[in-house]
Amino acid sequence: MANCHEMHIGDVFYCDKCGLxxxxxxxxxxxxxxxxxxxxxxxxxxxxxxxK
Incomplete structure (x- = not known):
């Protein structure tokens, strides 16, 4: 799960469907x-x- 308060500088998030x-x-x-x-x-x- 990608909640903004758990994100840190350098983290990378991706979409399985479109590749964003x-x-x-x-x-x-x-x-x-x-x-x-x-x-x-x-x-x-x-x-x-x-x-990722």
Whole structure:
């Protein structure tokens, strides 16, 4: 699962279906449950992206 608060600089995430690849260059600073925090896992092609 690719939740932004668990991502670290240098992590790479990919989509099995289309091949999209994303590299984290700046870590997220939000904390789960706080106002304005990210609420969904990173997804592409209607499925969650996986960490390489």
């Amino acid at each position: 690849t994303l590299k984290v260059e700046k870590a997220c600073t939000c904390k789960p449950g706080e106002t304005g925090a990210c609420t969904v896992p990173l997804s592409c092609c209607e499925q969650e992206m996986k960490k």
